[in-house]
Amino acid sequence: MWDLTEEQRDLKALAAQVAAEQYAPRAREWDAGREHLPDTERKRLADLGLLALTLPEEYGGGGRPLMDALIVLEELAKASPVAAWPVFEASTGPARVIEQFGTEEQRKRILPEVASGRTTIAVSISEPDAGSAATDATTTARIDGHEVVLNGTKRWCSGAGFSEKYLVYVNFGPEKGAGGMGAVLVDRDAPGLTFGPQENLMGFRGIGSADMFLTDVRIPVEDVIVLKGGFRKLFTAFSIERLGNATMSLAIGQTALDRTARYVQERRQFGRDIAEFQLVQAGLADMVVQVEAARLLIARAAANAGTGVPATLEASTAKLFANQMAKQVSDLAIQLHGGYGYSEEYEVERMHRDAHGWALAGGTPAMQRIRIASEYLGRRFSQREQAAR
Incomplete structure (x- = not known):
């Protein structure tokens, strides 16, 4: 460690x-x-x-x-x-x-x-037609005197309906894409803001997720956090969140490993602890290696960041590996627990469900791979150009 x-x-x-x-x-x-x-x-x-x-x-x-x-x-x-x-x-x-x-x-x-704990701020980025391609967001922000008028629909907002405030990614226009993107802060009780029903997700239960509908929502200009053209700033902040995401995955992996280590030394088959079987030892060893590697990748990125922002390459590398680790290690935990791993009582099935959620949130594994290659090579790759060829 x-x-x-x-x-x-x-x-x-x-x-x-x-x-x-x-x-x-x-x-x-x-x-x-x-x-x-x-x-x-x-x-x-x-x-x-x-x-x-x-x-x-x-x-x-x-x-x-x-x-x-x-x-x-x-x-x-x-x-x-x-x-x-x-x-x-x-x-x-x-x-x-x-x-x-x-x-x-x-x-x-x-x-x-x-x-102080009086307010939680949730982030609202995705839309029905803008997920990984966040700059395709069509939620508009129009400055009208001392106010900003917001219109659009947001999707997959974790904490929607529960959090007191929302950092909403919007397009100030008239430019499309990154050139028009910025972010504003919206109160939960703002007139014109409504929420859809809570989603029934595979994991992330208790955190909440719902659509947000903004219909002529008016906020003071003082609540514009990042002006149009500031998407690069917002993208930089993703690196902090990605390390938080990676750590949530690390927690899943470490807990699944700890519980499995206890279980294989308590569970007996054929007259001995199942920890004495070589296949069990091999599975446990794979879990240990993956958890420790994820921990070190996260620690490197966090240590180098200090009180600032992590390097994009280090944050994306840590997130990608930790997300994959959590899915694989929790799956191994289910296997080594046998039938008990499939039971809610032992909770490893919950960890496996949550592991898939963290891999999707904050940039999917596919997007992290693109970001890692881009940062490592020092080149930018447009997915739109590739799709058009």
Whole structure:
């Protein structure tokens, strides 16, 4: 494991204790009932100093390096992704976009609300016809005096209907594509904003996902976070979120490994522990190698980022490997648990379902491969040109 400082070990121990006592006992309940984390728990995390570790101290955050937030995120996610979600959003998600690219007035007005646990900001990028091709977004933003008028439909917004605010990616026009793209902040109660029914997803249960419909929604110009043409800034912020995503996958892999290691030493067949069978040992060894490799890739990217933004190549590499690892390791865990792995009681089936969700969120494996090749070669590749040939 990457060496931790004494302070980081204390932080890890605190997060692990809270996760074990408060959240692990409720993980199956949240998954089965698709229940969202109560606001009181979000405030508990804030009071413990675990919520907004990477936000600057002057705005109520911890002022800590990205690595510290990932340490906490992993421990909470080992218990339940629902418990870790507020930390994901505050320390690696949309709040970081405001911290990095917002005005000083916006940071002073918005970030303390996030750091205190009173507000969660969700990100809204995808649309019915704009998924991986985010710059195809057709949700429009028209400046009308001191207001911005928004119209469009957003899809797959995690936290939709539950989060108090939304960082919405919009097109200011008249240019299409990246040249017109920017981002605005929209309140949940803004007139004209409505939500579709909650999606019934394979995993991610308890986090929430729904469509967002914006019909002549008016927001003050002070809530424009990134002006048109700022898509490159927004894309840079993806690297922070991708490390958060990779860490959620790491938590799945580590938990699946830990539970499997216990199980194969307790389960007996043919008069001995199944851990004594070579095929079981080989499967467990593969799990160990993949989890450790993912941990090191994430740690490298986070350590090099410090309190800033990770390198795109390192973040995408870590996300791609960690996402694949979580799917493969959780699948091996199901196999080594035998019939019990297919049962909800042992929870490894839940981990496998969630693993597929993290691979899709924040840029699919296919898109990460394109990004990795582009960064490594120092070249840009247009998928549209390839499709047209």
